[in-house]
Amino acid sequence: MATHRSCALWSYCGPRWSWVMRCCRLPGFRSSWPRGPLGARHLSQEKRETETHFGFETVSEEEKGGKVYHVFESVAKKYDVMNDMMSLGIHRIWKDLLLSKMHPFPGTQLLDVAGGTGDIAFRFLNYVQAQHKGKQKRQLRAQQNLSWEEIAKKYQSEDDPLGGSRVVVCDINKEMLKIGKQKARAQGHKAGLAWVLGDAEELPFDDDKFDVYTIAFGIRNVTHIDQALQEAHRVLKPGGRFLCLEFSQVNNPLISRLYDLYSFQVIPVLGEVIAGDWRSYQYLVESIRQFPSQEEFKEMIEDAGFEKVTYESLTSGIVAIHSGFKL
Ligand SMILES: COc1cc(O)cc(C/C=C(\C)CC/C=C(\C)CC/C=C(\C)CC/C=C(\C)CC/C=C(\C)CC/C=C(\C)CC/C=C(\C)CC/C=C(\C)CC/C=C(\C)CCC=C(C)C)c1O
Ligand SMILES: C[S@@+](CC[C@H](N)C(=O)[O-])C[C@H]1O[C@@H](n2cnc3c(N)ncnc32)[C@H](O)[C@@H]1O
Secondary structure (H helix, E strand, C coil): CHHHHHHHHHHHHHHHHHHHHHHHCCCCHHHHCCCCCCCCCCCCHHHCCCEEEECCEEEEHHHHHHHHHHHHHHHHHHHHHHHHHHHCCHHHHHHHHHHHHHCCCCCCEEEEECCCCCHHHHHHHHHHHHHHHHHHHHHHHHCCCCCHHHHHHHHHHCCCCCCCCEEEEEECCHHHHHHHHHHHHHHCCCCCEEEEECECCECCCCCCCEEEEEEECCHHHCCCHHHHHHHHHHHEEEEEEEEEEEECCCCCHHHHHHHHHHHHHHHHHHHHHHHCCHHHHHHHHHHHHHCCCHHHHHHHHHHCCCEEEEEEEEHHHCEEEEEEECC
16 A cells, blocks of 8 residues: 555655756766657556556546647647747757758658658648759750740640659648648649658558658657657658657756756746647646657667668757658
8 A cells, every 4th residue: 555655645745856857967877867769668567558648747648638738739720830939940950951961862752750741741842842953954954946935835834843752741631631721722742742640550552552651740659659660660651761850868967957947937938828728738848858858769770670760850969851762
């Protein structure tokens, strides 16, 4: 009984106390805080299989999905404006870097999981369209004897401006997809784009279907990350590439301190003022602290069967891009 009570007390107080310690940067914090989706070190052995984290809260695995759904249902309408405000537009640069790392070839079939309001998909479409146009221009310039009228005609007769490339946005949340579709209409994206409601842990696609799988700021929210990684591996063609953009671990102590201050003191306030939603943005900053470090996540990707796994830390490790291949 006493053990049971002390466990319950630790479940309630532990995360909160650790959070206070972390914000104050007391020594020994990192080694005592249970990091990572599978690393619930303070949970009793028998509960390990069914309990997980929702931010700093300990919840059952069944509960987590519902709570995450509620967060994104609640923030969907203000999601894009919040990202620009919170990051001062820096998230756009991180997403552009993901695209330049991908450097899609003509005909690339992309699956963007947890694609939300479509930021990665729209960047992909703009990228392949620009590439295709550039290629066409070069080909036409090479045909010196054509008149400008003939060149213009050739442009008009081109029926696939994407050169065969396609993107599927898959997300578990209807509200996020709804905003994404509205944005697509507003930005004039129609061809080569599909929206699918689905779970990263159980993708509604056949094996060996895509050239590239991306997940940006999504995997942190998934209950069984190992399962999502295995699904990524399954749906990729042999030779296909996995790319993940996610918050990671800041290694510079000074930047880390400022980052913590900004995260815990400013982000939830912005969430309340702009989106009227403190709790969702409190969850955002807490979930970032629960996510594995660059090296730990690299190992998880390797465990799912990916090869040549590498990562690049951006903005002092605030985020990282992990890459792996299905060979
Ligand atoms: C519910 O779940 C979610 C909801 C969402 O809307 C989004 C996501 C997923 C996230 C994305 C799609 C990415 C975009 C969102 C973010 C980047 C927000 C998360 C932000 C952080 C975790 C904090 C780090 C943010 C950045 C590095 C962006 C740049 C921000 C600044 C430079 C801060 C400038 C702020 C001020 C001048 C205001 C005054 C601040 C204070 C009084 C507090 C003290 C702060 C400082 C002294 C400076 C802050 C310093 C840093 C942030 C570190 C600086 C680092 C370097 C220079 C390398 C989702 O899941
Ligand atoms: C922070 S948003 C990222 C959206 C977009 N990728 C971006 O970079 O702006 C996280 C997204 O993950 C989605 N998500 C959470 N759990 C998921 C799951 N199990 N399967 C698919 N999507 C999920 C949420 O619905 C939300 O749209």
